[in-house]
Amino acid sequence: MTPITNIADLRALAQRRVPRMLFDYIDSGSYDEITLQANSRELQALRFRQRVLVDTTGRSLTSELVGDEVAMPLAIAPTGLTGLVRGDGEILAARAAEAAGIPYCLSTMSIATIEDIRAAISRPFWFQLYVLRDRGFSQAMIERAQAARCPVLVVTVDLPMRGQRHSDIKNGLTVPPRLTLRNLWDIATKPAWSLGVLRAKRRTFGNIEDYLKKGRVSLMGAGEWSTQHFDQTLNWRDMEWVRSAWPGKLVIKGILDVEDAKTAASVGADAIIVSNHGGRQLDGAPASITVLPQIAQAVGDRLEVLFDGGIRSGQDVMKALALGARGCLIGRAYLYGLAAMGEKGCAIALDLIRREIEITMMLTGVTDLRKVGPDVLHREAQAH
Ligand SMILES: Cc1cc2nc3c(=O)[nH]c(=O)nc-3n(C[C@H](O)[C@H](O)[C@H](O)COP(=O)(O)O)c2cc1C
Numbered sequence: 001m002t003p004i005t006n007i008a009d010l011r012a013l014a015q016r017r018v019p020r021m022l023f024d025y026i027d028s029g030s031y032d033e034i035t036l037q038a039n040s041r042e043l044q045a046l047r048f049r050q051r052v053l054v055d056t057t058g059r060s061l062t063s064e065l066v067g068d069e070v071a072m073p074l075a076i077a078p079t080g081l082t083g084l085v086r087g088d089g090e091i092l093a094a095r096a097a098e099a100a101g102i103p104y105c106l107s108t109m110s111i112a113t114i115e116d117i118r119a120a121i122s123r124p125f126w127f128q129l130y131v132l133r134d135r136g137f138s139q140a141m142i143e144r145a146q147a148a149r150c151p152v153l154v155v156t157v158d159l160p161m162r163g164q165r166h167s168d169i170k171n172g173l174t175v176p177p178r179l180t181l182r183n184l185w186d187i188a189t190k191p192a193w194s195l196g197v198l199r200a201k202r203r204t205f206g207n208i209e210d211y212l213k214k215g216r217v218s219l220m221g222a223g224e225w226s227t228q229h230f231d232q233t234l235n236w237r238d239m240e241w242v243r244s245a246w247p248g249k250l251v252i253k254g255i256l257d258v259e260d261a262k263t264a265a266s267v268g269a270d271a272i273i274v275s276n277h278g279g280r281q282l283d284g285a286p287a288s289i290t291v292l293p294q295i296a297q298a299v300g301d302r303l304e305v306l307f308d309g310g311i312r313s314g315q316d317v318m319k320a321l322a323l324g325a326r327g328c329l330i331g332r333a334y335l336y337g338l339a340a341m342g343e344k345g346c347a348i349a350l351d352l353i354r355r356e357i358e359i360t361m362m363l364t365g366v367t368d369l370r371k372v373g374p375d376v377l378h379r380e381a382q383a384h
Pocket residue numbers: 025026027039077078079080107108109128156253275276277278279280308309310311329330331332333335
């Protein structure tokens with residue numbers, strides 16, 4: 001096999017190894033994918049200042065993200081349906097994150113449950129909450145996360161309604177997968193994937209299984225379900241409720257605006273994630289990296305600013321740190337690895353990024369990642 005040298009190699013392998021409806025689910029963005037593309041393009045447009053003859057041998061990648069000691073300033077972003085991308089996908093990814101010394105964040109819409117992850121790893125993991133209309137259910141989820149000793153609750157606020165991804169509709173993406181002739185053919189030609197999913201512990205949304213049973217929901221389009229059950233009345237007062245219900249660290253995910261960032265600080269969030277949901281929600285929203293500097297400047301002294309959207313390399317991580325992020329989360333970069341080769345692929349993705357960060361540190365003369373600032377970027381030489 002040709003050596004895997006970057007995340008793009010893992011993406012190409014993933015495309016060959018998982019059914020098309022799942023590859024498209026990972027890969028695509030909402031509507032015309034303007035924001036999805038902007039996330040990568042704007043990161044790529046930034047340039048480093050190359051520095052020479054700096055001894056970086058004692059360099060350190062370690063940091064602290066919302067009170068969590070990390071081997072590098074990176075975390076695995078919450079992603080739904082990951083246990084269908086690869087059988088037991090959440091457990092495999094959580095193990096890879098633990099081995100790499102970074103946090104794993106489990107999505108509400110995962111296949112594995114909070115308790116499955118607790119049993120699989122010993123490192124504390126983060127839990128991402130979608131607030132459902134049934135507030136009692138959200139309260140119960142918060143209590144389950146507490147019982148699993150999650151130190152961090154990430155509340156995602158950019159999805160009162162799901163942005164449309166054309167391919168999910170065209171491919172008939174449902175949970176469990178709807179067995180149309182085309183899907184059956186697709187699945188039949190991916191026997192390793194099928195076997196993995198068949199052998200896995202679960203095949204439906206584990207965390208909300210009881211809730212689905214109660215409403216007698218069985219085969220449903222994920223979009224249709226979330227439209228019905230996510231709380232569209234959610235507003236800042238509800239964040240005060242979450243703050244009072246959750247004693248641990250609170251992170252608000254999906255902030256793209258300075259005013260919203262300030263409000264997040266005033267409701268007592270410990271951190272925000274500057275994020276456009278990987279270009280999967282408001283199409284036409286700015287790239288996350290474009291708004292990062294102004295948000296970091298406005299609230300960086302009141303809470304921690306984390307970042308996601310378009311990170312595909314260690315160079316991208318360094319650029320986000322330079323523009324004010326304390327750390328980054330990755331969605332697709334780890335999912336490509338997981339889809340391609342399971343836990344090993346995920347570990348390869350994390351290792352590639354770690355090595356790229358190290359080399360970038362050496363070539364920009366950085367010894368301590370916690371001290372990276374805008375001076376590692378070349379101001380005059382942007383690509384556009
Ligand atoms: C397949 C997929 C599923 C996702 N599911 C969730 C989710 O359940 N909850 C959430 O807060 N964000 C979700 N996201 C958004 C990610 O947490 C993250 O914001 C995004 O992937 C970052 O962009 P990147 O993929 O370019 O790294 C999902 C993203 C992808 C690609």
